[in-house]
Amino acid sequence: MLAAIRNFAKSWPARILLIILAISFVGWGANQSGLAVMSGDHIIKAGSRTVGTLAFRREYDTYKKRMEEQAGQPITQELAEQNRLDTVVLNGLATREAFAEMLSKVGIRPSDKLILDQIQKIPAFFDPITGRFDKKTFQQRLGENGLTPKAFDAVLRDEMATQHWAVAVQNGLAVPRTYGGLAAVFALESRDLSYFALTPQSVPQPAAPTDAQLTAFINENKAQLTRPEMRVLTIVPFTPQTAAAAASGPIDPAELEKRYNFRKDTLSQPETRTLVQIPVKDQAAAQQAVARLQKGEAPAAVAKSLGVDPVTYEDKPQSAIADRKAGQAAFKLQAGQVGAVQGDLGLSVVKIVSVVPGREVTLEQARPMLEAELRKDMVAEKVYAQTQAFDDAHQGGASFAEAAQKAGVSTQTIGPISAQGVDDQGRQLQGLPPKILETAFALPAGGDSEITELGDGAYFAVRVEKIVPASVPPLAEIRPMLTQAWMRREIVRALEAKATALTARVQKGESLEAVAASAGAAVVRVPGLTRRTAQSQQQQLGGEVLGRTFASKPGEAWFARLPNAIAVGQISNVRVEAGPAAAQIAEANRGELTQAVFREMGEAAQAYARTKLKVKVDAEKARAAVGFAPLAEAKSEKAAPEKAK
Template sequence: MLSATRKFAKSWVAAVLIGLLVVSFAIFGINDAFKGNYTNDVIKAGSRHVAGPDFRREFDNFRKGAEEQTKQPISLEQAVQFGLDKRLMEEIATREAFGAMLEKIGIRPSDRLVSGELRKIPAFFNPISGAFDKALYAQRLGENGLTPARFDTLMRDQIAESHTVSAMVNGLRVPRAYSALGAVYEMESRDVGYFMIDPRSVAPPALPTDAQLNAFMKEKAAQLTRPEFRVLTVVAFSPAMVSANLPIDEAEVQKRFQFRKDTLNKPETRSLVQIPVKDAATAQAVAARLAKGEDPSAVAKSLGVEAINYVDKPQSAIADKRVAAAAFGLKAGEVSPALQGDLGMAVVKVVNVVPGQTITLDQIRPQIEAELRKDAAAEKVYALSQAYDEARGGGSNLAEAAKKAGVPTITIGPVSQQGQGPQGQPVAGVTPKLLEIAYGLPAGGESEVQDAGNGEYYAVRVERILPKALPALAEVKPDLTRVWMMTEMLKRLQTRADEYAARLRKGESLETVAAAAGSKVARVAGIDRQNAAQNTALSRDALMKAFGAKPGEIFTAEGTQFGLIVGKLEAVRAPSGSTLARITEDARPQVTMALFRDLGAAARKAARTEVKTKIYPDKARVALGLPPIGSDKTAGAAGTAEKAK
């Protein structure tokens, strides 16, 4: 591709295009050419903005989280179809608006507070020295698509919100009447009388004809239609396929060990207490008290200073280098005399000593050999992928290029976009990224070589596309017949249940109507919303209808087994006074938290209005690599002004 670009740059076509560009700059000016007010901002909230790449990064993380929750791959198109992009856009807009509003009203964490919180994160500390490592900090952020400036903003927002929340919650308590209403709702009990309609009391339907089954299939098309499937050919370049027989050069083992042995060795660590002192006389007194076994914190407090504790730290982690050198010359339990350090005078007591460890080549050999084998395999895999690319560039298709490179191909599928086979079983050998690429290709289309991570690469070809369609009647006739029979039976049962319910509404007793149905009345007393889940006499459908009914109301519902019931809500009872009082007090903390959540939601909603938040759906789609919903006529017109909800 690079050579083709260079070749084009030397052609007469490129010369003409460059000439036209020069003329346009001469006529309109360079400033006008680049001064347009277009940005790739997806969200604006006051002075804040979220650019397209930042939105894409958060979207990818959001989609990955959704995949982990559902245990299913979710392609980009599916995520957008499910509305994940819109949901995330709203969440980010609310977050940024709230942060902007907190800044506006003056809630800004100090640099010292942010630095303190930052240094509590273990991932940013050097595992050898135990000190905060700026290079490691930047590396960890980069691995997650963040810059130090962006992470600093997120940290400040988190601290500001945490402090605001603490201020709001402190002392917040709802009136007793709030929790009393909730207690009445939760603890009121209900008595239900009902009788079953025996399915055997209704004449079963005749077996359906093919015409009836075809009509039923069309009626249930949404549930019965099979998704699109694709048959794929995949060529994979994996270190596992080449690493087994790779030789290991002993000279390389020695070389890598010599290079890394200093970092592999574990330094001696110590736990010690350092007490700052003003002069030698004070130091002598402090040393004597420590030698007698007095608590170092109490000794330091009596001097009006604070003891400095180091727990399992190497010498390099102690701030005062001269004090560190002296401390690491003491034995466990030993107290130093007055030490004149770089940062002042001090007395040190060594609490514990953990000897260092020197790693030998024999100890680390398996790890080094595995690393060398992995590196060699990565180089071999890269060479194979390059050979494949060269063959593809020469006009070979995927299978031919793989054969020339000496790499096998595998056939996968039929597989749906969700990674399942025709029977709903998971299909081996596919990843969400592979499926996303495969479902973006036409029949016969082939992808470029893709990086799968961990030194692996692949390319995919779509061999066949099986469009989504209803299955043939012959394939599903037994199961479809069974469902049709059950559906028709339920219709007949419902008709009979409605007839009995009508008689009850006209004033007949449950016992009379139940006898006419050849059934008996059953009663369930004292059902409340706390114990309903443990009730086995009534189905979920019956319980929902019982709690939604008024006293004396008649209803029909599903039974606990196949069939229907006809029921009557016979009584509703409020909880007793003592029980209500106790539950009211017990529920106040939960109701208070619910009120707090409502206040928080209202504050965030107000923030979006206060800072004039705007979202740009078209630019969000472009950031995700999708075509915009509509063309942006102007940058301002692309924004959707925040509406009060």
């Protein structure tokens, strides 16, 4: 339905905002060209913006990780190169940078205050104790994700600018009612379908194929028949589960006491207070404010009369008070007391609204948790000791199996298995972490990996025992399966040839009934099909027949695939029912159509920005950044097997 109104979306109502947007570009030299040759570390250049190797690699890794999470399996370097993931990321990032540059040029730039306020609202940057934004936590979280504060600031600015542009464009945008009317026509249009089916029994069964025919069939379908490269692997796992038994001894009381004393402050509940702090200029103003608060005047009113804003802390510990020295003084006052305090940031008056006493956790209360922590540490130490023992033995000349035995762990041999975790019987191997496969498929035959972290306290080492190259299985091995596939293809070809001839007869004027009778079939009639009711016919008719039903003209003959046959059909009695239902659908679909127009406007604006800015990209540098071979070398490697044929 949306595809059919695309031409309407290109009319003047949908273009008017893009025209306004385009006019705004005239003043800032959108026709200036980019660099003729990319220089330095630049992979992308869009106006004043550049993207270097490290930034591109970070974008690529993020995109690849997201694709792996969606697929539920690792994407090998070879598979990524075959599917040109570098090009996908390169084009997407170039378009994004061009659009961000365009927004900046036309003056859509978030203020520094807006950016700071936004950053300070992100829960990931809050101190877990104070519940407030913490600069160290902020820097730590960014470092964990390979970002600097400057880079994060730039990303956030671009996102907010895009959001503001989108809100401005979308606010009040609504497609004309004509669009909704067209949607109603599509939804309520009714057609009568008549067809007859040609089944596999409608054509002679083909003779069994010869070896020559099957060999040709293999060559035609080599890509689908080729088995991927597989490997036989020996894995040495170092996991907390296997080390738990070795670390199941009693907990040392001295270690428990030591852990309790170290954690006592964080385990205990600190005293919290609700208080109001009013900054004052001098002692006279402080005494006046204290007197007014003691008489019961509202802190907000007192602060307003002094020309300042009160600072309120709701059930916060002393560490949450911004002015450390003022906080120390405030926590010496009693509930309901008012006092003037001199802090590091100046003089202020504090009123204590309420006090919630702190609670100290005893050793006995904390024992279960602390013992669990200590046992977890013991397991981690045991896992580490096993990895060290294995590494020392292997480095000293012991084989993989011997080193594992000396470390007290067992080996596991699996395979043949593909990089996607599928065995030679086509079964998906469950429970094998993708990182092990990714590591194994980066090694040569006979290669051993380093001890690699797996996450959650686990590690592994893997050895490639054998590589089974990608290959097409021999004819003798797949003859039964191949014969069935060849027979099915020949039957389909015969059915399509017969359907073509019968369709031509209907097109020349013979009735559908007469042509069906000559083929030994009966006409099936499905009256009153609409796009809304077609879903109920999906299983019986299939998408291809339904597609032809709503795409063909009345009286036009056609054939299309049924789930297990081929249908030769016609449609007739095309009609549209007007009335309240049409009006309701027309109005209900305006929102969806408005969103479709908005998306197309956004795509058009992005394409405009990239074209006008003459964005430069360096595909070779992008490939090098993610470890792919140069384009010329990759093409020559691909051409070599073809030439050998």
